[in-house]
Amino acid sequence: MDPDRDICLCFHVSQRKVVNYLRRERPRVASQLSECLGAGTGCGWCRPALEQLWKQMQDGEEPNLTISPEAYAEQRRHYRKTGERPSTD
Numbered sequence: 001m002d003p004d005r006d007i008c009l010c011f012h013v014s015q016r017k018v019v020n021y022l023r024r025e026r027p028r029v030a031s032q033l034s035e036c037l038g039a040g041t042g043c044g045w046c047r048p049a050l051e052q053l054w055k056q057m058q059d060g061e062e063p064n065l066t067i068s069p070e071a072y073a074e075q076r077r078h079y080r081k082t083g084e085r086p087s088t089d
């Protein structure tokens with residue numbers, strides 16, 4: 001994902017802001033990312049993505065979502081309409 005694209009579309013929190021927060025604050029649990037400009041506290045769509053970035057940081061990887069911003073936003077539209085997330089199978 002382009003670091004300047006939003007992970008939390010509700011509160012316009014970019015991947016760069018989330019990653020900088022992860023580096024600076026070293027949150028012990030992923031839910032602490034809500035302290036990063038409210039990320040994840042709106043519709044809830046981005047919470048798995050936030051958890052993934054947090055996990056990547058915990059595992060010593062460079063935090064980065066591989067999904068395109070367009071696909072991410074489209075999946076969120078579907079989620080907001082139906083409450084369903086895409087299958088991870």
Ligand code: FES
Pocket residue numbers: 007008009010011039040041042043044045046047
């Ligand atoms: S996209 Fe982050 S809470 Fe809605």
